[in-house]
Amino acid sequence: MNGIIGKKVGMTSIFDDAGRNVACTVVEAGPCVVTQVKTDDTDQYNSLQLAYGDKKEKSSTKQLVGHFSAAGTGPKSDVVEFRDMNLTKALGETVTVDEVFTEGDKIAAVGTSKGKGFQGVVKRHNFRGVNDATHGQHNRQRAPGSIGAASYPARVFKGMRMAGRDGGGRVTVKNLRVLKVFPERNLILVKGAIPGPKGGTVILHK
Structure with a gap:
């Protein structure tokens, strides 16, 4: 399962090849740091643990600070494990959005929906x-x-x-389509709406 962690920037619209105005969500996806590599030999399965978003060291436990320092990075706010990724990465390397997604891909978005109160x-x-x-x-x-x-x-x-x-729960929206990828700005445009408020953490995966 190829995926990446990002942050919801907001919504906009673009014109497709047929001249139709298509609503889409802008996501700042990555770059994510590889903080752990699991293999069949050590863990009986293959996966990459990705981390995203800076966090103050005083707000992290010593165990996590040591875990991140082993990857040569500072404390991170979001950590997600993706099994069987089609990428060969070493500890401490980064994963960018253009390595994971291309235009036209069908993906799923996972986020925390907006809370509506009682x-x-x-x-x-x-x-x-x-x-x-x-x-x-x-x-x-x-x-x-x-x-x-x-x-x-x-x-x-x-x-x-x-x-x-x-509201305020974990929501997954499937069958979303990637409209554009801007690797130089770490941005991805996804057709339709994605759960959560602006600035909320989003997990995108195939």
Whole structure:
């Protein structure tokens, strides 16, 4: 699985070859430092551990500082392991976006969605509410309705869809297409939207 770590810059639009205006997301992808190399001989599988984003040394544990210093780099904020990458890299080398992706590739984007706070059932679970408001319904438009039975089972089942905190979770969007790659600026344009706010960490992989 080839991949790279990046940061969401924002959204824009470009014109494709047919003259259509296509919305896309700009991601600053890499360069990422190889902080660990796993092989079949040592770990029974092949993978590259990539690190991205600088972090203060005082905010890192001594174990992590030593781990990163072995790769000849300072503490990093994001570390992701990619198994079976088609790249041959040594400890301390960098991985750039043009080594991983080319224009036209189909990729997946992983990010943390925007938190929406405490939300009701209509917004959180797409409940309809009571549409017929004229027949004695004056305050039931966005109410959840009944949540359980009576004396049996005398409890509410786990997983009942109710109001609660929405968003702020790990979200994966698949089948996104790479529109442009700018290796000199470490930028990649991905068609469509990617989860998370501006400045949020994004994992792109094939």
